[in-house]
Amino acid sequence: MATTTTTASSLIESTAVQIGRIRVLKEGTHQLPKVGPVVYWMFRDQRLRDNWALIHAVDQANRLNVPVAVAFNLFDQFLGAKARQLGFMLRGLQQLHREIEETLKIPLFLFQGEAVDTIPNFVKECGASLLVTDFSPLREVRGWKEEIMKQVPDSVSIHEVDAHNIVPMWVASNKLEYGARTIRRKINNLLPDYLIEFPTLKPQVKKWDGTNRCIDWEILIENVTRKGAEVPEIEWCEPGEVAATETLMGNKNGFLTTRLKNYSTDRNNPLKPNGLSGLSPYLHFGHISAQRCALEARKVRKVNPQAVDAFLEELIVRRELSDNFCYYQPHYGSVQGAWDWARGTLMAHALDKREHIYTKGQLEKAQTADPLWNASQLEMVHHGKMHGFMRMYWAKKILEWTSSPQEALEIAIYLNDKYNIDGRDPNGYVGCMWSICGVHDQGWKERPVFGKIRYMNYAGCKRKFDVDGYIAYVKRLVGDIKKRKGETLLDSKSKKVMNI
Ligand code: FAD
Ligand code: FO1
Numbered sequence: 001m002a003t004t005t006t007t008a009s010s011l012i013e014s015t016a017v018q019i020g021r022i023r024v025l026k027e028g029t030h031q032l033p034k035v036g037p038v039v040y041w042m043f044r045d046q047r048l049r050d051n052w053a054l055i056h057a058v059d060q061a062n063r064l065n066v067p068v069a070v071a072f073n074l075f076d077q078f079l080g081a082k083a084r085q086l087g088f089m090l091r092g093l094q095q096l097h098r099e100i101e102e103t104l105k106i107p108l109f110l111f112q113g114e115a116v117d118t119i120p121n122f123v124k125e126c127g128a129s130l131l132v133t134d135f136s137p138l139r140e141v142r143g144w145k146e147e148i149m150k151q152v153p154d155s156v157s158i159h160e161v162d163a164h165n166i167v168p169m170w171v172a173s174n175k176l177e178y179g180a181r182t183i184r185r186k187i188n189n190l191l192p193d194y195l196i197e198f199p200t201l202k203p204q205v206k207k208w209d210g211t212n213r214c215i216d217w218e219i220l221i222e223n224v225t226r227k228g229a230e231v232p233e234i235e236w237c238e239p240g241e242v243a244a245t246e247t248l249m250g251n252k253n254g255f256l257t258t259r260l261k262n263y264s265t266d267r268n269n270p271l272k273p274n275g276l277s278g279l280s281p282y283l284h285f286g287h288i289s290a291q292r293c294a295l296e297a298r299k300v301r302k303v304n305p306q307a308v309d310a311f312l313e314e315l316i317v318r319r320e321l322s323d324n325f326c327y328y329q330p331h332y333g334s335v336q337g338a339w340d341w342a343r344g345t346l347m348a349h350a351l352d353k354r355e356h357i358y359t360k361g362q363l364e365k366a367q368t369a370d371p372l373w374n375a376s377q378l379e380m381v382h383h384g385k386m387h388g389f390m391r392m393y394w395a396k397k398i399l400e401w402t403s404s405p406q407e408a409l410e411i412a413i414y415l416n417d418k419y420n421i422d423g424r425d426p427n428g429y430v431g432c433m434w435s436i437c438g439v440h441d442q443g444w445k446e447r448p449v450f451g452k453i454r455y456m457n458y459a460g461c462k463r464k465f466d467v468d469g470y471i472a473y474v475k476r477l478v479g480d481i482k483k484r485k486g487e488t489l490l491d492s493k494s495k496k497v498m499n500i
Contacts, residue, residue: 016059028157036127045286082228120151137327176328244282280422338437345451395435
């Protein structure tokens, strides 16, 4: 994608958002004073608060003295998403829609279909002069943007804003980073410039005067969740910005307010899911800004410096490293995307005898001889979020039990995207590649099947945590979920019978 660094001519001098956070993807030829509205195509950062893309869109609209609108495109099929993910996302969007129209009087337009059709059509229809997009490194998103750049009229400018990372991905580094060690220094040097308090979102000067189609959220959510019923919604995680902020710092069970102190110790204990922040569903769908999480975490650093530093390492360095990898490594999600040393060692051991070989179906149904692995798979399938520690073990065993590293990677990504509420995320593609292809890891003592890829086994887990306790915990968890499902089913059937 031909991106030019931001030039003043294309940007009405933006003071609200640092220039480094904005990339001009296309220079429009619109001539002042005849300018049309600003459209923000919201994709990854589905929130009102602390959203640099929205701040930029409103700022530019006010400078051009034109209205601003938000457009969201619901894809019919998005990387295998089912009811679990789409229901969560749409319920979050429903809240956003109500708030953005009531408090900011900014219309939200929801389109269904392919963004390469709906977004350019909307831009043409409303005569927009600027299209603002947020940033995702995923190849599908980049392909859509390339196409949209061709489809929109010459007069339209397109600005991309990294509203997801604290240090914009392209500012942190202009190349594929080798690991956390190399990118950490670059990010830390830039944090003083970028880890700053957000400006208040200014009210828009000009109101949208076009008619805005109303959205029947209930019908839409009902249809989408019925179609994707194979992977049912989760009940334990309330979607939306309010719940996200509660999870971060609510008085009742907030991570920073009530659960931070055990983070450094408990986060590697699968028996303590509350030991993790629980923020990944909200960070993935953009219901909360990572920058907000970091700003709030820094405020409580004095109380728990170790826990805050460990959290910021994951939230800033590891997370931004994932975006760096997916952006600069076109073969992310494939063995081709691994470093030479890893590809070499995996190929050298590809024909080593495997103790077990399982098919994708057997793995999906947790039908292996390893009760620990089965428990982690069942936690993901039924609970919708596998514990971070178990994800490493889970993925590494798939390498051990399939006939090739590429097949292992494909199965791990397929299952991770299908069942985890935070799937289809750069963190997931990198998590699977770290586990199976040693990306961002070093080489270890050579052994069968794994070669020099870091090895994890049951005995190692037993040394770290109460394996039997975790297996029993997941058994209870799955039993409770099935019981609740049975009750709701019975309840709805009895309602039908009693015609309630
Ligand atoms: P916390 O420990 O509280 O982390 C807070 C935030 O920091 C996370 O939400 C995430 O944004 C970031 N973070 C934490 N660990 C990592 C990491 N290892 N790499 C990158 N960022 C990290 N994360 C996802 O968001 N989606 C996925 O689909 C996903 N799949 C994974 C698959 C495998 C095989 C592995 C090894 C890791 C995967 N991860 C994924 C990374 C990590 O396991 C999750 O981000 C974390 O468990 C989410 O729970 P949490 O927010 O409660 O964790
Ligand atoms: N973003 C959209 O703009 N439209 C969608 O229809 C959409 C569906 C979707 C389903 C699952 C999921 O995990 C994310 C989804 N997103 C959607 C959000 C966006 O794609 C993600 O933020 C990226 O995958 C991360 O870069």
